Amino acid sequence: MAAIDYVERIPNNVGLRENRRLLRALEEWQPKFLEWWKDMGPEGFQSKDVYLRTAVSVDRNGWAHFDYVQMPAYRWGIFLAEPEAGKLIQFGDHKGEPVWQEVPGEYRGTLRRLIVTQGDTEPASVEQQRHLGRTAPSLYDLRNLFQVNVEEGRHLWAMVYLLDAYFGRDGREEAEALLQRRSGDRDRPRILGAFNEQTPDWLSFFMFSFFTDRDGKYQLAALAESGFDPLARTCRFMLTEEAHHMFVGESGVMRVVQRACELEREHGADGVSAHRGIDLATIQRYLNFHFSVSLDLFGSEISTNAANFYTGSLKGRFEETKRDDDHTLKTAVFRVPAIDGDRIATREEPALTTLNERLREDYIADCQRGVNRWNEVIRKHGIDRELRLPHRGFHRAIGTFADVKVSPDGHILSEAEWDARHREWLPTAEDVAYVASLMVPVTEPGKFADWIAPPARGINGQPIEFEYVRLG
Numbered sequence: 001m002a003a004i005d006y007v008e009r010i011p012n013n014v015g016l017r018e019n020r021r022l023l024r025a026l027e028e029w030q031p032k033f034l035e036w037w038k039d040m041g042p043e044g045f046q047s048k049d050v051y052l053r054t055a056v057s058v059d060r061n062g063w064a065h066f067d068y069v070q071m072p073a074y075r076w077g078i079f080l081a082e083p084e085a086g087k088l089i090q091f092g093d094h095k096g097e098p099v100w101q102e103v104p105g106e107y108r109g110t111l112r113r114l115i116v117t118q119g120d121t122e123p124a125s126v127e128q129q130r131h132l133g134r135t136a137p138s139l140y141d142l143r144n145l146f147q148v149n150v151e152e153g154r155h156l157w158a159m160v161y162l163l164d165a166y167f168g169r170d171g172r173e174e175a176e177a178l179l180q181r182r183s184g185d186r187d188r189p190r191i192l193g194a195f196n197e198q199t200p201d202w203l204s205f206f207m208f209s210f211f212t213d214r215d216g217k218y219q220l221a222a223l224a225e226s227g228f229d230p231l232a233r234t235c236r237f238m239l240t241e242e243a244h245h246m247f248v249g250e251s252g253v254m255r256v257v258q259r260a261c262e263l264e265r266e267h268g269a270d271g272v273s274a275h276r277g278i279d280l281a282t283i284q285r286y287l288n289f290h291f292s293v294s295l296d297l298f299g300s301e302i303s304t305n306a307a308n309f310y311t312g313s314l315k316g317r318f319e320e321t322k323r324d325d326d327h328t329l330k331t332a333v334f335r336v337p338a339i340d341g342d343r344i345a346t347r348e349e350p351a352l353t354t355l356n357e358r359l360r361e362d363y364i365a366d367c368q369r370g371v372n373r374w375n376e377v378i379r380k381h382g383i384d385r386e387l388r389l390p391h392r393g394f395h396r397a398i399g400t401f402a403d404v405k406v407s408p409d410g411h412i413l414s415e416a417e418w419d420a421r422h423r424e425w426l427p428t429a430e431d432v433a434y435v436a437s438l439m440v441p442v443t444e445p446g447k448f449a450d451w452i453a454p455p456a457r458g459i460n461g462q463p464i465e466f467e468y469v470r471l472g
Ligand code: BYC
Pocket: 114, 115, 117, 118, 121, 122, 125, 152, 191, 192, 193, 194, 212, 213, 214, 215, 216, 217, 219, 220, 296, 297, 298, 299, 300, 301, 302, 303, 304, 305, 306, 315, 356, 398
């Protein structure tokens, strides 16, 4: 009986009820997850009612479900996009074979590692954001933060499902380890760099959701092409949730930009901070930081790992099936950035080893579209300045640019030049302290902190002054 109860507590479309072994594994993992959520999830709001969207099924209607929920009672479930009958692998050495429903022995280690790396980022982001509830600029924003957090929790469930269902005992061990690493911990850090950085304030959170969740979009899209069908279907469903995270980031930054412009028009560029806004120069430095740290998440320009992922039909390109080529890339070449003395040039390389860079290029183009929309707001205020993505070599720690210093406009600098100027380009201790000083909670429905404009509309057709989180 307990097992049946439990099934009903995990919404799923994977036939959990019929799979006793998997059920037992998840049953053992769930209390540990909840323990982790209590320790490392949003601090201070666990018993508050939050107006959340819960996915209760993968069809259209499943999406429309909004209600007040206390976060620990959120129905973290396991959802895969619907299978496609007769689906064939679209790329790599196994192109044309039916997609796999089980893990091919030869790729077991590689696939597990990809899934663990993906899974590790999800709880990491929740840990990074756990203090932000205390300083939310409005109830609307507070609710959006929590929506993102519970969904990242669900993305962790999605990867744990794959580990438990397809990787036996070592999968179970990895599922445990995902709850044991901690963002920023010296001894047991999260796997990827950006997920050990701090998210100390809401401008960082919006930048993170815009830039780093967007890496999530591109990585998930590449994994959604995988020949391992359960992974592909899991990622396809996660992508639908990722869109909201990027919306939170893009609209959040846009509202900060809007406020900066309003204050600048009224009081001049130097008057923005006197009136508790965040000026465009500071926003630019935050942008530079989050963009560069997120670029590192794509790995090195030249990567045999990436080639092996592709050749093994495990991880494709963004929109693999829309590309007009042979989808094996054995003879193709691709130009990647390279350092040539004191300048940045390009070099032709076998396409297979450059796949990280290709994905990064698709990502950069997508980032640019968002930045253009921010610039549209600046232009509408009659201000003749722009936000810009820095050069891809700026402030990098992984790959070709890891050992050189590059300015935002793409020039290689000496250490001395870098030391003299990096304060213009990256958030300074003063910026961080100033932004921190703005982070006072605003909890009255319909009210917003001084440094951010209200959103254009509320959530799910509710008014902006709706009580999105009941704090009483
Ligand atoms: N930090 O061959 P290389 C998301 C390691 S975000 C630390 O160039 P590869 C989300 C690398 O592991 C999406 N280490 O890299 C967003 C390798 O180690 P080994 C997350 C790094 O393997 C917001 C070595 O350096 N998902 O979902 O081609 C909120 C050589 O590297 C880093 C994925 O990333 C780094 N930045 O590519 C919540 C997808 N970069 O082999 C969630 C799964 C590289 O020498 N992961 N290294 O021990 C992958 O596809 C690949 O592992 C990577 C790296 C693209 C990350």
